[in-house]
Amino acid sequence: MKVLITGVSGFIGHALxxxxxxxAGIQVIGTxxxxxxxxxxxxxGVWTDFADSQWVAALPGPVDVVIHLAQSKKYREFPGGxxxxxxxxxxxxxxxxxxxxxxGVRRFVLASTGxxxxxxxxxxxxxxxxxxxxxxxxxxxxAELLVRQxxxxxxxxxxxxxxxxxxxxxGMLIPNMIGRITAGQEITLAQGIGLYLTPLNVQDCVEMxxxxxxxxxxxxxxxxxxxxxxVSLGDIVxxxxxxxxxxxxxxxxxxxxQHLMGDNARFVKEFGxxxxxRLEEGLEQVVEEYLHA
Numbered sequence: 001m002k003v004l005i006t007g008v009s010g011f012i013g014h015a016l017x018x019x020x021x022x023x024a025g026i027q028v029i030g031t032x033x034x035x036x037x038x039x040x041x042x043x044x045g046v047w048t049d050f051a052d053s054q055w056v057a058a059l060p061g062p063v064d065v066v067i068h069l070a071q072s073k074k075y076r077e078f079p080g081g082x083x084x085x086x087x088x089x090x091x092x093x094x095x096x097x098x099x100x101x102x103x104g105v106r107r108f109v110l111a112s113t114g115x116x117x118x119x120x121x122x123x124x125x126x127x128x129x130x131x132x133x134x135x136x137x138x139x140x141x142x143a144e145l146l147v148r149q150x151x152x153x154x155x156x157x158x159x160x161x162x163x164x165x166x167x168x169x170x171g172m173l174i175p176n177m178i179g180r181i182t183a184g185q186e187i188t189l190a191q192g193i194g195l196y197l198t199p200l201n202v203q204d205c206v207e208m209x210x211x212x213x214x215x216x217x218x219x220x221x222x223x224x225x226x227x228x229x230x231v232s233l234g235d236i237v238x239x240x241x242x243x244x245x246x247x248x249x250x251x252x253x254x255x256x257x258q259h260l261m262g263d264n265a266r267f268v269k270e271f272g273x274x275x276x277x278r279l280e281e282g283l284e285q286v287v288e289e290y291l292h293a
Contacts, residue, residue: 002027002063003213006096007070008045009037011169012111012161012205016067017043019206020213029060031070050092061103065213068096069111075136082135089139094146101153108147108154109212114162114224114262116141123198123230123263126160126222148221157212162226162262166202166282167289174199174283177237178290181248187237190255194233198226198261201282204275211271218270226262227275239280243287 003020007013008030020028021042030039031048039045048055050070072088074081093110100108117124118131132138147156165174180187188194208225212218234250241248268274 001025001065001213002029003065003067004029004031004059004063005067005069006031006048006092007068008032008039008043009034010069010071011166011172012164012202012209013067013069014040015166015168015202016069016206016209019210029063031059050088053095055092056095056099059099061099063103063105065107065109066096066100066105067109067111067209067213068093071111072136072139078135085135085139089136090142090146093143097146097150097154101150105154107157107213108150109157109159109209110143110147112140112144112158112160113137114160114226114260116144116160119259120261121196121259123261124224125263126220126224126266144222151221155217156221157218158222159209159212160222160224160262161200161205162224162260163197163199164202164205164225165199165286167285169202169286173233174236174240174286175290177233177240178244178287181237181240181244181246184246184249186249186251188251188253189234189237190253190257192234192250192252193257194237195258196230196232196261197259198228198230198264199236199279199282200225200227200275201277201279201285204277208267208271208273208275211273215271220266220270223267223270224262224264225267226264227279228264229279230261231279232257236279236283239283240287243283244291 018040072085074084115137118129
């Protein structure tokens with residue numbers, strides 16, 4: 001099997017490529033924006049510039065499966081990053097879909113986000129209403145709609161990812177909390193809770209992606225990728241404080257806690273696999289790496 005991964009130098013992409021490259025029956029090709037990016041052993045790198053309308057010409061074909069993980073790095077910037085989000089999350093997706101259809105790709109897997117859903121105080125399943133509240137989430141939902149148009153040409157799979165974390169991650173929620181705790185910076189949490197979420201360890205995320213890649217066929221096109229445990233950001237911060245042996249500087253505000261919780265029951269039923277890494281174990285892994293960096 002030949003697998004093409006876009007965004008292979010990203011957190012999830014790098015971990016997935018490393019896992020697949022260990023399988024003698026899988027050839028892994030990964031797109032990178034920086035020719036100097038370090039790739040896992042056994043992964044063939046292809047330099048691409050998504051800003052170039054002809055970037056797909058650099059892709060080697062044919063491949064059996066496309067895993068589209070690449071996304072705009074300006075996803076937090078609005079409105080300044082809007083054009084980049086459209087170019088990477090939407091335009092590049094269309095170009096890749098067209099390339100896949102012309103080159104006989106069997107399966108196209110799109111990494112979307114749990115942020116496409118309307119906020120809810122209960123865990124969100126795949127039938128929950130979609131109502132993005134950010135340009136990033138809106139661009140991802142647009143990409144989902146585009147992928148579905150190719151259903152007669154390619155087997156599509158849309159994965160709505162919730163809160164992936166793990167060793168090696170930078171600039172995201174949990175590493176940011178570690179940085180604030182160690183620096184003694186204030187962390188504001190609404191009602192001492194802040195946010196309810198369902199974190200997913202990167203090891204489990206990769207294993208779930210492998211199940212999607214290797215399955216013969218499956219019912220439906222959309223699945224949530226999230227952990228089993230519903231936890232609050234307040235609980236995470238306090239647990240990190242214990243592991244770091246530092247008392248977090250928490251300011252409790254009067255605002256209402258937010259929610260971004262996924263329900264993975266459909267994935268578990270379809271693929272027969274449930275996340276295995278408990279949050280306590282996963283946080284220990286992250287802190288262990290941080291302390292020995």
